[in-house]
Amino acid sequence: MMATQHDFIGRVTAALGNAEMPEQRRRRVFAARPGHGPGEIVKRARARTEADRLILLQQLIAQGKPLNLNVIPTKDPSDTAAAIAALVAEKAPEWEGPKSVAVWRHPLIDRLDLPEILAPQKVPVYSPRQTNGAPESTNERSFFRSRVGSAFIGITSADYCLAETATLVMKTVPGRDRSVSLLPSIHVAVIELNQIIRNLPELYAYLKYDGKPPDWGLANCLTLISGPSKTADIELTMVHGAHGPRELYLYVVTPTSAS
Amino acid sequence: MSRITTENYKSEARKAIKDRVLQSALASVQDRLGKGTARAYRELPEGPELRRTAHDMRMQAVENLDILLETLADNIGKNGGQVIFADDAQAAVAACIDIARRHDVKQVVKGKSMVTEEIGLNPALQAAGIEVTETDLGEYIIQLAGESPSHIIAPAIHKTREQVGRLFAEKLGIAYTNDPPTLTRTARTALRQKFLTADMGISGCNLACAETGHITTVSNEGNIRMATTLPRVHVAFMGMERVTARLEDHDILFRLLSRGAAAQHLAGYISYIGGPRQAGQMDGPEAFYLIIIDNGRSKILADPEFREILCCIRCAACLNVCPVYGKIGGHAYGFAYSGPVGAVVTPLLIGIERARDLFLGETLCGACKDACPVDIDLPRMLLALRARLVRGVSDRTTGGSVTVEKAVYKAWSAAIRNRRAYAGLIRTANMLQRPFTGADGMIHRLPFPLAGWTRSRDLKPLALTSFMDRWNKGLSGK
Numbered sequence: 001m002m003a004t005q006h007d008f009i010g011r012v013t014a015a016l017g018n019a020e021m022p023e024q025r026r027r028r029v030f031a032a033r034p035g036h037g038p039g040e041i042v043k044r045a046r047a048r049t050e051a052d053r054l055i056l057l058q059q060l061i062a063q064g065k066p067l068n069l070n071v072i073p074t075k076d077p078s079d080t081a082a083a084i085a086a087l088v089a090e091k092a093p094e095w096e097g098p099k100s101v102a103v104w105r106h107p108l109i110d111r112l113d114l115p116e117i118l119a120p121q122k123v124p125v126y127s128p129r130q131t132n133g134a135p136e137s138t139n140e141r142s143f144f145r146s147r148v149g150s151a152f153i154g155i156t157s158a159d160y161c162l163a164e165t166a167t168l169v170m171k172t173v174p175g176r177d178r179s180v181s182l183l184p185s186i187h188v189a190v191i192e193l194n195q196i197i198r199n200l201p202e203l204y205a206y207l208k209y210d211g212k213p214p215d216w217g218l219a220n221c222l223t224l225i226s227g228p229s230k231t232a233d234i235e236l237t238m239v240h241g242a243h244g245p246r247e248l249y250l251y252v253v254t255p256t257s258a259s
Numbered sequence: 260m261s262r263i264t265t266e267n268y269k270s271e272a273r274k275a276i277k278d279r280v281l282q283s284a285l286a287s288v289q290d291r292l293g294k295g296t297a298r299a300y301r302e303l304p305e306g307p308e309l310r311r312t313a314h315d316m317r318m319q320a321v322e323n324l325d326i327l328l329e330t331l332a333d334n335i336g337k338n339g340g341q342v343i344f345a346d347d348a349q350a351a352v353a354a355c356i357d358i359a360r361r362h363d364v365k366q367v368v369k370g371k372s373m374v375t376e377e378i379g380l381n382p383a384l385q386a387a388g389i390e391v392t393e394t395d396l397g398e399y400i401i402q403l404a405g406e407s408p409s410h411i412i413a414p415a416i417h418k419t420r421e422q423v424g425r426l427f428a429e430k431l432g433i434a435y436t437n438d439p440p441t442l443t444r445t446a447r448t449a450l451r452q453k454f455l456t457a458d459m460g461i462s463g464c465n466l467a468c469a470e471t472g473h474i475t476t477v478s479n480e481g482n483i484r485m486a487t488t489l490p491r492v493h494v495a496f497m498g499m500e501r502v503t504a505r506l507e508d509h510d511i512l513f514r515l516l517s518r519g520a521a522a523q524h525l526a527g528y529i530s531y532i533g534g535p536r537q538a539g540q541m542d543g544p545e546a547f548y549l550i551i552i553d554n555g556r557s558k559i560l561a562d563p564e565f566r567e568i569l570c571c572i573r574c575a576a577c578l579n580v581c582p583v584y585g586k587i588g589g590h591a592y593g594f595a596y597s598g599p600v601g602a603v604v605t606p607l608l609i610g611i612e613r614a615r616d617l618f619l620g621e622t623l624c625g626a627c628k629d630a631c632p633v634d635i636d637l638p639r640m641l642l643a644l645r646a647r648l649v650r651g652v653s654d655r656t657t658g659g660s661v662t663v664e665k666a667v668y669k670a671w672s673a674a675i676r677n678r679r680a681y682a683g684l685i686r687t688a689n690m691l692q693r694p695f696t697g698a699d700g701m702i703h704r705l706p707f708p709l710a711g712w713t714r715s716r717d718l719k720p721l722a723l724t725s726f727m728d729r730w731n732k733g734l735s736g737k
Contacts, residue, residue: 005332008344008553012499013325015561022326029323029504030330030470036507063524128541144541145489149455165525174539178488182481200510200525207471208506218471218506220338221543222531229481230527233397233413235284235420236291237439242396243447243454244481244528 041205045197056163056196057252063166064250067227068240071166073254080190080251081112084155087188087249088123093152094185094246101184102151103127105175108190108253109157126151128175144177154184154245158191160206161250164199165226168250172221181225187245193254262379262407263609265593268616272587281417285585288416293579295522296630303514313511314634317570320503324560324569327469327502328551334472338534340547348378351552355380355461355494356387358548362492364389364458368450370476370483371395372463373411373573374498374552376595377608380461391461392453394482396446403430409589411575411597412520417588450482460486460544464497465516465529466572467549468506472533474549475509477516479527487532493544495532499551500560500569512572515632519576555608564643568603570633575600577627577637583620592617599627599637603644611648618644682725689721696720 003011018025032038048056057073064071074080093099101118103109105127115125126147129140148154156176160169168189172178181187197203207218229244240246264271275281300307320327332342345351359367367389375381381402384391393402397415401408404426408414415423424437433445462483464474474495476483487493503509517523536543559565578584578598589597594605594614602621606614618641627637674680695702702718704710712718 003344003346003350003553005329005342005344008346008551009325009329011553011557012328012560015557016322016325017561018322025323026326026330029319029326033505033507036505067527141541145455148542167525172540172543174537177541177543178484179542182484182488200513201507204506204510218473218531218533220532220534220537220540222473223484224525224529226525226527228527229479231396231443231480232521233395233400233415234418234423234439234442236287236413236416237420239440239443241447242443242480242482243394243450243485 036201036205038209041202042210045202045206050193053193053196054254056198057193057254059163060161060166060196060250060252063164064227067166068230068248069166069227070247070249071252072249073252076253076255077108077111078113080253081114081117083251084112084114084188084190085117085121087186088118088153089121091152091186091247095150095152097150099123100147100151101125101153101155102148102180103155104157104177104180106157108192109155112155112190114155128177145179148177148179148183151180151184153186153188154180154182155188155190156181158189158195160203161191161196161252162199162203163196168225169203170223170225171219172223173219178221178223181223182244185241185245186247186249187225187228188249188251190251190253193252196252263594263613265605265609265614265617268591268593268620271591271593272620275588275591276586278588280419280422281588282586284416284419285588288410288413289579289585292413292522292576293630296519296576296579299518299522299524300632303518309511310515310632310634313515313632314570316503316508316511317572317633318567320508321500321560321566321569323504324500324502327504328499330469330504331467331472331502332549332551334469335474335533335547335549338472339537340472340534340549343548343550345550345552345554347554348552351378351496351550351554352380352383354548354550355496356383356389358492358494358546359384359387359389359459362458362546364492366453366457367391367459367461368453368457368486368490369393369398370460370462370478370486371398371412371414372461372496373408373595374463374496375461376408377498378496378552378554380496392450392457394450394453394480394486395478396443396480396482399446399450400426403427407590408595409597410578411573411589411600413575417590454485454489457486457490459492459494460488460490462487462493462495464495464501464549466509466512467497467502468509468531469502469504471506471531473531474533476530476532477513477526477528479521479523481528484528484530487530487544488542491544492546492548493532493535494548494550496550496552499553499556501572512633516572516574519572519574519630519632559607564647565603565607565640567635568600568607568640570635571600571604572633573600574632576630576632580626580630582622582624582626587620599641600635603637603640606644611644611651615648619648682727685721685725689723692720 061071158168228248229242230240231242232238343354381391393399400415409417420437428435462476465477467474517526535547584598592601602617621641623638625638705713
């Protein structure tokens with residue numbers, strides 16, 4: 001039968017048979033793991049020099065290879081935009097219809113000037129409208145859905161990128177919708193060198209202790225992406241592009257140009 | 260409740276052993292995933308000992324489950340999600356159908372979730388007139404074939420590419436092919452339409468995080484991201500033990516889960532979901548529900564001998580090394596959970612007597628414990644279930660095999676404490692065994708009442724000269 005939260009949890013407490021005061025237990029179980037407390041990890045990560053970051057970039061490139069994640073360092077936004085334009089020209093759409101691209105509304109992506117860069121190819125660039133917190137209508141959402149659904153390339157940035165596991169980390173916030181990295185056949189992500197961090201402990205420390213609301217925390221949805229979509233469900237044969245993107249390109253804007 | 264066929268364990272096992280296709284599929288899965296996982300543990304920077312740390316972490320969570328569930332529910336509520344607590348399978352299924360009715364749901368897309376297999380969600384939704392489509396490629400294949408999963412993470416592993424090709428040709432109307440990329444693309448195309456038109460997405464939950472108020476979903480295909488991003492409503496199901504206190508616990512647990520499940524450093528997609536779409540967001544569901552399920556788990560929690568099984572994170576690493584699973588496959592286990600974890604958890608959920616063959620059939624070799632990412636002592640619990648079975652039977656009956664067994668052990672105990680009686684017993688046995696010893700020096704068949712010993716294995720005969728006799732001769736020859 002359907003239970004109330006009170007009855008359900010009461011039964012769990014009874015099953016545990018723990019005589020200790022709940023408050024004491026609460027303090028103990030939620031205390032940060034040793035070495036993972038406020039400040040500790042973030043402080044170390046912030047102290048990283050550019051040379052340290054370039055080492056992380058090399059690690060990211062190496063870790064990305066077996067995952068079919070193409071990591072490409074670029075000099076600056078215009079260099080990146082040129083690389084993306086070449087990709088748009090080279091790749092054919094997976095589904096029927098003309099080429100189009102969907103992008104995030106994001107400072108780094110804005111700097112790429114993609115509508116202008118892709119104009120000679122006559123490839124339209126769709127980005128979600130700024131709503132300024134006003135509730136978006138159902139019509140607007142279905143328009144968004146059809147645009148992102150028909151785009152063959154989706155272009156996003158990311159909040160962080162983990163070098164050890166070649167993982168992109170994206171918070172869902174207005175303008176940075178999650179279907180842009182999901183529905184198009186090819187996912188292109190653009191980040192800056194200083195967004196690369198080492199690993200999951202660093203990520204979790206940043207999410208828990210860095211910044212203030214609304215930047216703080218995980219948002220209502222946080223996505224970790226390590227490589228393109230894949231499956232091995234038929235005789236353990238690896239196939240890319242099960243449901244999500246078949247290909248994933250990550251451009252890292254690296255001012256000193258390690259490329 | 261889903262269909263339970265644990266009673267057919269022996270006949271299903273016999274069938275599986277004769278199935279050549281299945282035997283080669285199982286050998287391949289164990290050879291690749293089993294060995295890959297062992298290698299992945301060795302390559303951990305912290306070493307395989309990290310599994311011990313993870314065990315302690317999971318155990319601490321289980322032992323404070325009341326606090327974690329309360330915190331999780333409060334935080335999800337704050338984010339605009341709704342949490343429903345379900346005592347049993349019927350309540351969980353009813354809650355889901357109720358949500359579907361309220362949101363006028365006609366079509367559901369599902370991510371792979373073993374707990375929904377446990378509660379028999381799909382048939383119930385279909386009976387309520389709702390179309391349910393499994394979207395994990397393996398689950399989609401077996402749904403089309405009308406079968407049940409045979410492996411926790413590779414549900415269609417018992418099917419060859421030729422079988423999948425014929426199935427797709429018949430059900431999806433494509434030209435026959437046995438090429439996995441073409442078959443995958445066929446499913447991608449068919450399911451894309453389902454994702455875009457479905458009203459509701461259903462997922463499981465790998466590990467919730469209490470302090471932030473998020474569930475997590477893990478996949479490599481991206482199907483769970485689709486199912487939780489595109490439909491209007493998202494309903495997540497979670498066995499009540501699948502929660503951690505702190506966000507940083509997920510570092511160790513996800514790295515180990517990914518290694519245990521598929522020998523990966525980290526699964527392709529991990530999503531944290533804490534509530535519905537917020538203002539200004541163009542995608543994501545309007546409503547988010549989390550259904551937290553007991554269905555027998557609080558009884559396991561109350562039992563100190565078996566509480567440890569609630570640490571399990573359902574990665575299937577134990578299936579990939581188990582010599583029994585490797586021969587009989589997943590269907591013989593007769594319930595959502597197969598392999599060593601199924602042999603422990605199924606009896607605890609549905610009844611020790613009813614699922615007795617599952618834990619009696621395992622070998623106690625210990626491979627599952629070494630493969631477990633959270634170092635659960637499965638062999639200990641398999642043995643404890645056997646003890647529980649025997650104790651339970653003797654409590655209820657006064658005669659039968661237990662009385663005979665006790666008498667035999669009593670006689671044996673007296674004999675081995677008396678040197679001369681023991682020597683006499685061995686000499687007699689030595690004489691009696693001769694007619695049963697084959698040309699290859701092994702005993703293949705013994706008569707009643709010992710026939711059971713040789714039904715499925717050969718015995719080595721007793722040595723002609725006992726160790727004591729040889730020892731004594733050795734001493735005198737000095």
